Amino acid sequence: MTINMEKQVAANDQADQVINKPRERVVVVAPGRGCYNKDELGYLQRFHSDKQAFIAAIDQYREELKQTGIAKIDGAAKYSFKQHTPGENASALIYACSVCDFMDIDTERFEVVAVTGNSMGWYIAMACAGALDADAAIDVINTMGSMMQDGLIGGQLIYPEVDAQWRRDSEISSLIDRTIETICAEEGCELFTSIYLGGYRVLAGNEAGLKRAEEMLPQVDERYPMRLYNHGAFHSPLLEQVSEKGFASLGEFLFSKPQIPLIDGEGRIWTPYGADCSKLREYTLGEQVTKPYDFSKAVQVAVKEFAPDKIIVLGPGNTLGGPTAQALIDINWFDWTSKGKFSAAQQISPQMLAMGNEEQRSLCKIK
Incomplete structure (x- = not known):
């Protein structure tokens, strides 16, 4: 099976010969876990019925592992937390939806100048950029996503660190840092920053640490601090064992130099000419798994270094739209x-397009 990466790369080389009007430069952002929810049920059927061969190849891979096919999961009559949220199902499903969205970007109108992603979206970004071919991508994503199918290691919660207008509140950030320090000093408690997610901080920890955080952090909007269902302690030292298993399972041969620049969760740029495949594997299966993922920094580096005209956030869903905008507002x-300036600007001439939003999707797709 193939991801239609060649189309993007060829378009980048040939567009000036075909089109007089310059293409708009875009940075593409790939989502992580938690973006395929009840409203996304049937996403592949609704938007990607023309990509049956790609979907079937993923399902053939999963069938060999005796896992339910993503076409069946996506086509279920009813959304189920038990079926749709475990990593062994959610990872492959979200990957397929996102990459299919990437294939639909109109390359005659848009030049993809860089790709990044959040958390699991790093694997998807690598697939979109060509650092993982289609066979390698499903192998890496399904393997890493299935690591905790026999039991979650720790968990995550999310907490806002911006005000109502999405401006960073340094007092809240300091409060979160102090809370982590206090809890880690308590016997039996482990708590870490997992993801810097725009205007949110995602914390990872063991059950004792997460419970103490829920007790110590002030309630916000009767929602936060909010546990993330079926999430493990991603991007924290609690996943050292998962990292070790990843290294044992996934060889360097799976990784290639990207064909489009990639920005990782430390803000590092991996270029088509300078990327070291060995180091790319080391980061992906090592630090990316066990250390904080700075999505905010990844987005900020992407726009500063590649000066896009627009940002395209891949689906499914649009849960990453807010954090992406918050990182840019910062x-x-x-x-x-x-938030007000962002919303007003989006109404006039949107510079961030979310493919999980049907109206904005039409602005990204091939006509």
């Missing part, structure tokens, strides 16, 4: 200085 990019 550096006043596109002259966005608050």
Whole structure:
């Protein structure tokens, strides 16, 4: 099976010969876990019925492992937490939806200048950029996503660190840092920053640490701190064993130099010419698994270094739209200085397009 990466790369080389009007430069952002929810049920059927061969190849891989096919999971009559949220199902399903969205980007209108992602979206970003071919991508994503099918290791919760206008509140950030320090000093408690997610901090820990965080952090909007269902302690030292298993299972031969620049969770850029495949594997299966993932920094580096005209956030869903905008508001990019300014600008001329939003999707797709 193949991901239609060649189309993007060839378009980058040939567009000037075909089109007089310059293409718009875009950075593509891939989502992580938690973006395929009840409203996304049937996403592949609704938007990607033309990509049956790609989907069937994923299902053939999963059938050999005696796992339910993603076509069947996506086509279920009813959304089920038990079926749709475990990593061994959610990872492959989200990967397929996102990469199919990437295939649909109109390369005659848009030049993809860089790709990044959040958490599991790093694996998807590598697939979109060509650092993992289609066979390698499903192998890496399904393997890493299935590591905790016999039992979750720890968990995650999410907490906002911005005000109502999506401006960073340093007092809240300091409160979170102090809470982590206090809890880690308590016997039997482990708590870490997992993801810097735009205007949110995702924390990872063991059950004792997470319970103490829920007790110590002030309630916000009667929602936060909020546990993330069926999530393990991703991007924390609690997953050292998962990292070791990943290294044992996934060889260097799976990794290639990207064909489009990639920005990782430390803000590092992996270029088509300078990327070291051995180091790319070491980061992906090592630090990316066991250390904090700075999605905010990845987005900020992407726009500063590649100066896109627009950001395209892949589906399914649009849970990553807010954090992406918040990361950009933090550096006043596109002259966005608050939630209000962002919302007003989006109404006039959207510079962030979410493919999980049907109206914005139409602005990204091939006509």
